[in-house]
Amino acid sequence: MDEGMSGFCIKASAAGCGGGNGTGTKCGRWNPTTEQVKVLTELFRSGLRTPSTDQIQKISTQLSFYGKIESKNVFYWFQNHKARERQKRRKVSISVHDDHHNHNHDLHHHHQHKDFIRRMDKISSPKHFLEVNHHHHHHQVYDHHQPEKVMETLQLFPLNSFEEYSEPEKLMIRSMHANHDHHPPLDLRLSFL
Amino acid sequence: MDEGMSGFCIKASAAGCGGGNGTGTKCGRWNPTTEQVKVLTELFRSGLRTPSTDQIQKISTQLSFYGKIESKNVFYWFQNHKARERQKRRKVSISVHDDHHNHNHDLHHHHQHKDFIRRMDKISSPKHFLEVNHHHHHHQVYDHHQPEKVMETLQLFPLNSFEEYSEPEKLMIRSMHANHDHHPPLDLRLSFL
């Protein structure tokens, strides 16, 4: 897995890194070698989560033996790894329960995939509050319109209201949910917000 | 990383993966049904761009009626959809009708709000040897569990003196631990078990 799964992500795009590092590494973005990842992972597994500046420097120095690397890469690596690890731990696998799933009332379209039942526990989704953006013009022009409330209420199937329910799973939902917008009962369909 | 890939179901023996369905659907990757895509697209169209965790879970639960799906799929779907839309939008916007006036938009939203980020400054480049000379008390920066001993002090490589000059790169935007009179307990040599 991880890098081990293949270990060929070495993309040598000779795009003038100018760096002058003889390794012909791509400059755009650090591409860790398998060895580097291995070591980093090992350190992480050992319990290191937020290395100090000194540690970061040392680590990157050592890792530079395997290829181009900068301290900030190490820094980011740990940040990301930690964050994603946690994120992963907080997934709620819901579709594992096969109640009456014979959902084949689909229309006769092209190809229909019957791939099911498999417990691929992986990361899940991040959480955040409603970020009904405030039209702050960033350097991007997306998020054109965030409807105040996406009221679609796409009632497509026998909705199962599971508002604040937490299955006996390991819902690690550390709810930072301060207060949802005082949603009274909230009909919980596909109408969010 | 551990969280890297998912447990691919390369061996669709009898577990999930459809168990020899005629379509030979591979389990490795979520393949949304047309209904799922339809709903997702509808939601997107209605303005939803970055669903919160709650929303993601609700959506995926609802969509599971149509077939196997997990929260992460929904998460990724929105991420990708948003990103690609932006990317496409960008391609079209590039040089498209720049009001031939060359607006001198001198000011950009360049955040020069960096102030106390100097710590990462030096981090940008690997230093010489590891100068493990600092003594200090213990102040673990490790999150929770800190293996009493994480070090094996396994010298992997010849501690070369690699001096990578740091280019005028941005400095890390982040204040590392303010005072570090004390250095981490680790004696920082790369080590792994």
Next chain:
DNA sequence: ACGGTATGAATGAATG
């Protein structure tokens, strides 16, 4: 069979 394209998944890099 390929080759291109659409898109799911992963992750480096930021920013607040």
Next chain:
DNA sequence: CATTCATTCATACCGT
């Protein structure tokens, strides 16, 4: 530390 953006990798799928 949480969340988001961008880029890339890996596949599924479709056309020729």
